[in-house]
Amino acid sequence: MTEEINAIGMACPLPVVETKKALEKAAEGDIICVRVDSESAVQNVMRLAEYQNLETASNKISDTEYVVRIRAGRRIESAAKTVQTESFCAQCPPSQGENMVLVISGRTMGSGEEELGKTLMKAFLFAQTKQDRLPHTVLLYNSGAYLSCEGSESLEDLRELEHRGVKILTCGTCLNHYGLTEKLGVGEITNMYSIVEIMEGADRLVRP
Secondary structure, three states, X not given: OEEEEEOOOOOOXXXXXXXXXXXXXXXXXXXXXXXXXXXXXXHHHHHHHXXXXXXXXXXXXXXXXXXXXXXXXXXXXXXXXXXHHHHHHHHOOOOOOOOEEEEEOOOOOOOOOHHHHHHHHHHHHHHHOXXXXXXXXXXXXXXXXXXHEXXXXXXXXXXXXXXXXXXXXXXXXXHHHHOOHHHEOOOEEEOHHHHHHHHHHOOEEEOO
């Protein structure tokens, strides 16, 4: 059976929410076709499928229409799954006994003079790279999305954190709003559904 979800025009994270609902009630082998209107929405829906180890593929129909197909209940072949798992584990930070999430909602640290705030944020992220105990995830949203894009003075520090196993996730809606989607220089695009789940599941949130 094939189920179609028309998520064109839906704001983040609704395409992910609707896809998750469809997968929960689908029988093994059913095909879920999700129509969305942006590349960031494609990535968000596919990430949900990949997280559940489901077969997925996408097609671009036009600049404003994409189709993501997911086969419900059909697991990726064990060999491929092993490779993915090993790759993921190799990038994970050592167990530190705490799921710490760094939440950055702006380009500046604190309130006051903007240039000073930018300098402080750059110093803060640089200092993070020198710590033995790293956050599990860095969430970037609102104008914090600028920090993970080309031209950011903190880009190399975020890449260093990613290299050491920290997940760098930037809000797709925010990237779209600021016209930065094509300039993302580190990490992955995420959505509000995932942001909420990550923040609620954290042992500690750090907000510079």
